[in-house]
Amino acid sequence: MTVPLMDIRAQYAPLRADVDAAIAGVLDSGRFILGPHVAALEETVGERLGGRGCVGVANGTDALAIALQALDVGPGDEVITSPYTFYATAEAIARVGATPVFCDIEPVGFGIDPDAVGAAVTARTRVILPVHIFGQPADMTPILAVAERHGLAVLEDAAQAFGSADSGRQVGTMGDAAIFSFFPTKNFPGIGDGGLVVCREAALTARVRRLRFHGSTDKVTFEEVGYNSRLDEIQAAVIRVFYPHLDDWNARRARAAAMYEQSGLGEHVRLPAVRPGATHTYHLFMVRHDDRDGLRAALADAGVSSAVYYGVPLHLQPVFAHLGYGLGDLPVAEQCAATALALPMHPNLTREDAARVVGAATTAPAGAGSGTIR
Numbered sequence: 001m002t003v004p005l006m007d008i009r010a011q012y013a014p015l016r017a018d019v020d021a022a023i024a025g026v027l028d029s030g031r032f033i034l035g036p037h038v039a040a041l042e043e044t045v046g047e048r049l050g051g052r053g054c055v056g057v058a059n060g061t062d063a064l065a066i067a068l069q070a071l072d073v074g075p076g077d078e079v080i081t082s083p084y085t086f087y088a089t090a091e092a093i094a095r096v097g098a099t100p101v102f103c104d105i106e107p108v109g110f111g112i113d114p115d116a117v118g119a120a121v122t123a124r125t126r127v128i129l130p131v132h133i134f135g136q137p138a139d140m141t142p143i144l145a146v147a148e149r150h151g152l153a154v155l156e157d158a159a160q161a162f163g164s165a166d167s168g169r170q171v172g173t174m175g176d177a178a179i180f181s182f183f184p185t186k187n188f189p190g191i192g193d194g195g196l197v198v199c200r201e202a203a204l205t206a207r208v209r210r211l212r213f214h215g216s217t218d219k220v221t222f223e224e225v226g227y228n229s230r231l232d233e234i235q236a237a238v239i240r241v242f243y244p245h246l247d248d249w250n251a252r253r254a255r256a257a258a259m260y261e262q263s264g265l266g267e268h269v270r271l272p273a274v275r276p277g278a279t280h281t282y283h284l285f286m287v288r289h290d291d292r293d294g295l296r297a298a299l300a301d302a303g304v305s306s307a308v309y310y311g312v313p314l315h316l317q318p319v320f321a322h323l324g325y326g327l328g329d330l331p332v333a334e335q336c337a338a339t340a341l342a343l344p345m346h347p348n349l350t351r352e353d354a355a356r357v358v359g360a361a362t363t364a365p366a367g368a369g370s371g372t373i374r
């Protein structure tokens with residue numbers, strides 16, 4: 001018996017008949033591209049996010065690139081972002097011809113450090129791109145203040161954090177624009193690729209809508225180089241089946257996190273902390289340990305799955321070597337990359353699962369506390 005990192009099929013199992021019916025409905029309708037399910041999903045999520053414009057696209061990576069292009073980011077521009085995130089965040093910046101500027105993160109929530117953001121602003125900076133990493137919002141109040149002070153746009157990468165909030169503001173509603181991903185392991189999942197761009201201003205929504213269809217509004221006149229990047233109708237139909245269960249799934253993730261805490265996991269590893277005023281949706285449950293590989297081996301011996309995420313931070317990836325960053329430039333991100341480990345986390349995690357994880361962690365080498373950032 002093993003404890004898996006995630007359990008997607010268990011999450012969907014009770015909804016299987018509804019999912020099958022939703023797919024059959026789309027097949028019967030014969031409408032596969034930009035049909036009523038995409039429109040209805042955009043409407044529903046937009047209502048939840050305070051009336052913001054939502055545009056369904058093919059995936060979260062395209063959502064980022066399209067949002068950046070809609071914000072007029074291009075060659076010569078700089079976008080400040082996190083080095084401790086999935087590669088797609090920075091890839092999208094390079095995709096539109098701009099330069100990612102990596103600033104260090106803060107060690108509690110793993111998000112960009114607002115002071116480091118302020119120090120990274122130059123005359124070329126156009127956008128600040130905070131990532132709500134692992135399900136916890138970035139420290140948005142001071143980040144938004146830096147943006148306002150310098151007249152910069154803010155694009156939230158909320159791919160991992162649907163339902164999280166910072167000081168009562170939902171992620172996706174704080175920046176000029178935001179993106180979500182429906183990749184099957186995200187906390188707002190689909191059953192394949194899909195993404196969403198969320199916009200504050202109607203003009204930006206219209207531009208994003210145009211960009212997802214080849215830069216055209218009427219399919220006859222082509223006004224700019226865009227994308228063929230639509231959220232698929234079958235995908236949207238299934239996501240609409242999942243949508244009413246999101247808050248429950250997020251609550252069960254938080255309950256699983258509480259089980260770990262109550263089971264004494266914090267005696268063996270550094271637990272994820274939640275910044276005051278933030279709500280965490282635990283897309284991933286990231287602990288820290290100075291002997292991360294030793295911990296990982298001890299867990300594996302006991303049949304407990306774990307995973308390293310972003311073990312090489314983005315400023316040290318070969319694709320960005322030309323930007324000139326070196327080891328030691330962003331020390332907090334580098335230390336998190338070296339010490340953080342994802343433990344099993346999903347809505348169906350049981351008390352027995354948590355107990356097995358804690359029991360396995362007990363056999364790990366000592367050294368959770370010494371020298372660990374906090």
Ligand SMILES: *Cc1c(COP(=O)(O)O)cnc(C)c1O
Pocket residue numbers: 059060061062085086088089131157159160181182183193194195
């Ligand atoms: C998953 C993810 C993306 C990209 O989303 P895709 O749908 O996989 O293209 C972007 N940013 C972050 C932080 C992600 O976790």
